[in-house]
Amino acid sequence: MNNVNSRLRRARKTRAKIAELKVTRLCVHRSNGHIYAQIIAETGDKVLASASTLEAEVRKSLANGGNVAAAALIGKRIAEKAKKAGVTTVAFDRSGYKYHGRIKALAEAARENGLSF
Structure with a gap:
């Protein structure tokens, strides 16, 4: 089993648990160059809010979208x-990524700005 398959397996287990709890989730995806975050409804069929380093406002203020500073801004x-x-409480879906670096920076910034998880 390679690293990608291991990450996807971890993500599947997390998402199954969040779906069982029926809560809104903050889903994070990262690539080498960018980071993306979405607030997804309890049913899993609707995106309530999203942010990424590809947004025009963010791209102006950042030189690189794939670092910790960019993740904190997102x-x-x-x-x-x-x-x-109208969302204040979410479940954090890190998509199988380890909780360090950019994922940790994004989570801490979201907590500091009013989201609870």
Whole structure:
């Protein structure tokens, strides 16, 4: 089993548990160059808010979308957008990625700006 399959297996287990709990989730995806975050409804069929380093406002302020500073900015933006959508409590879906570096920075920034998980 390679690293990608291991990550996807971990992600599948996490998503199954979150679906069982029927809670709104903060789903994170990262690539080498960018980071993406979405607030997904309890049913799993609707995106309530999203933020990524591909947004025009974010791209102007960042030289690189694949670092910890960019992840912290996306965490702040997703928390603000979630509050506008009326969401304050979420389950954190890290998509099987380890909780360190960019994933940790995004999560901590989201917590500091009003999301609880």
